[in-house]
Amino acid sequence: MFATIMKMLLRRLLVAIPTLLVVAALLFVVLRLLPVDPAAMSLPPNATNDEVAAMREAMGLNRPLPVQFLIWLGQLLSGDFGMSIAFRRPVWDLVSEALPATIELAFLSMIVATVVGVAGGLLAFYFRDRTAEAAIDFSSIVVLSLPEFLWALMLMLIFGVWLQWLPFMLRLDPQFERPVITGFLLLDTLLAGRPDAFMSALRHMILPVMALGISASPAIMRVLRSSLLDTYQEDYIHQARLRGLDERRVLLRHGLKNAFLPTLSLMGVQFGFLFGGTLLVEVIFSYPGLGNLMIDAIRNVDLPVIQIVGLAYCIMVLVISTVVDMLYLVLNPKLRVR
């Protein structure tokens, strides 16, 4: 089992390298096609043409595009991620501050999506052919038809502005100082021994996490329910009943365990989308993650930042799909043994 997983990881890694290269090349080329001149942007507005030309020369912008790409790649590999044009700070610093925030957001959202989706799927299946199923079905369609940013706005208006139950800006109440240990705020507040700060951070996360998690859940619910319906056609379910097992046990031990496999493959895809969804939700909640960084960078045509953040998104999606496949391997004995 361990060997199979290592083999799969190795294979995934081998695929990841060309994937990242292609994404990097795409980002690079597309951004160079934009009608902006990074050299001119790096200089004060009163710079002379000669100064701009000199800057272009220094930045290597007058070389052929493939050469520029290779130079950039070489810098990346040596750990030089470049300087942000707008913030005048190393890109690495900006990304390493924003990335943990987005990971926290996405991770919690996935948990919410999984819990809501699986619970909904089980309930819809349990109440199959009854009125309750129609109600669950109806609400899932409603949820499915609203995009996550609308959920974000709605939740913000209801629970933040109108009821004023929850905060909807930034990550902490202003009275707390942000401890930096791992970069993950929830973890850091706990490590720093500040449960009050932890609670504040958690309260700040509820609305964005709900917006993302809820909108990702209907797909999970629907696939789980239909794969439960399929599973219940199988002989082993019937045989389990003939052995006298009660319905609850048949559902949770035999039904869910088998029906979860197709659901899991969908969740991999779903979580990829969820990552994309963080972008707008972060902006709506002024959440200082990759999404806000990206929007700022785009607004300022901050090419070095856009490139690295783009790559970071790509890596996240690759990691998630690898983790999901690994789980699949662990849960499905048929794939494990060769």
Added chain:
Amino acid sequence: MSLLSVNGVSVAFANALGTFTVLDKLTFELQPGKVLGLVGESGAGKSMIGRTIAQLLPNRFHVTEGDLRFDGRDMLKTGAAEQRALLGRDIAFIPQEPLAALDPVLTIGQQIREHLDHIGRGAGRRPERDWRKVAIEALDAVHLHDPAGVLDKYPHQLSGGMCQRILIAMAFLSQPKLLIADEPTTALDVSVQARIVGLIGDMQRRHGTAVIFITHDLRLAREICDDVLVLYAGKQVEFGPASEVFERPGHPYTRALQLAIPPAAGEHRGLFTLPDRMPGLMSLKQMGGCRFAPRCPLAEARCHEVPPPDVTVGPGHRALCHKPEATPGIAPPPALEHRHRDPDAQLLFRARDVSRHYITRARLFRKPDTFPAVRSASLDLAEGEFLGIVGESGSGKSTLARLLVGLEGTSGGTMELLGRDVSGMDRGTAAFRRENVQMVFQDPQSALNPRRRVGEIVTQAMEVMNGSRADRATRAAELLQEIGLSPEMAQRYPSQMSGGQKQRVNIARALCTVPRLLIADEIVSGLDVSVQAQLLELLLHLRRERAMSIILISHDLSVVRYLCDRVLVMYRGEVVEQGEVDAVFANPQADYTRKLLAAMPGEGAPAAEKFAAEEAFA
């Protein structure tokens, strides 16, 4: 006192169109330690009886009347929890598809442990070792090798026969009073079949368990059952001691089923083909008289109008018929005359030393590990000849078929078709072969595209030719006529047809290009004997009309004996014997052939003795 007494039990299915009776006033008794056989065509309601006893009827099905007592308990009045407590403990089930009946994501050990917990023999708070010991003993009792190792395996790592042994072991863990075995050997090989039947018999005697054995195999029922109940369209048409029922059948249906099976030994005779098929649920209401009347060779006017009486035809032997005394008069058609091969027939196909290896493990820098699926097989086939290939699963018979038809390339050897070398896989050869050799696949359910109409399916071969729509429609009508279906069927989808009809369509598709050789891979396995007889007649009809050759792959030796001129026996990838059918059956040369013949139900020693003799088989 009887263990199980069923008195006038009816089960109905209700939907928007009304209520339809599925089982009609069933009445029978089962004594402790006895074996009752339930026989009849599929759709007769055999499995429904087991589900009724378990009180696990599908949605919209319910018991409408009658009295069902198990061990003195009124089963129709027991609550769900009480019922569940009986299931798995006092009443155990052995399923039809052993591989599918075990949960694929749990190990065998986990599943046995769950069952032990349910029946109260489980570990509870006892240490791990304890339940393992019980489980290992149980698996040992069903003659599984390395029971401790099996506990940690998943179902897909085991064969169907092994899974069935595990399910039998689980069923007997609780020393049940009643065992319901629903076609427990249908999905298994003949050789494994005999051993599983022997094992069930062995366990049944040891534990004094009563058994309800559901099967469509009449020979098997005769061999192992004390009593037999024949079911037709939800009606119990005959009930009595097995020897009585099969020696002196009172109902024409029982007799017709018996005569539809090709004899495994002795005199050759023709097959009685029951026309048409069993009436569906919906049409039963309109039938005033006997439900079998439309297919009955003895039917007269009153049979269609007056419901037949339940007549006692012998000691403990009842039949639901107006004139059971006439039943023995139903005679089989005369034996086939085709048996003598035409000595002047031209050679159609010749294979020499054909082999096929599969790579089991690719290696860097070294020769890969290979598994020989077929080892230098040679055969000659004359025009118009019927050749049977027999052997257990994994013997390479299906692989050989795929090589002959060109679905797979050979690893060595030569093949000649009509004097032309067809060993290669190049385009010209493939086209030539396609024109002359066609294959019918085993399972019509998966071989027919469910989204296409029958007319399109049977003329699929014309898609590569330049035929107009009208040409295709005409050809489809011809083909359907030829295989005995009405041309209107062309508009149907496969899902709207019965199993036998689908298999006909499957055959018709292969006939579209008028091939000289048809390779039929297990095309009658899993079908009812009545449908099987119809299909065998169809093949004979095709041979008469078209002078076509057939290679019939089958695990059913009696079918091969009935239909084929010559037989080829395969074992572990090798052809161990080939020759004229009668010669091979009367005087088998290879050890394996002898064992295969002995494993046939209804032949030689009873299953239990056979079982002991066949332990050396594996």
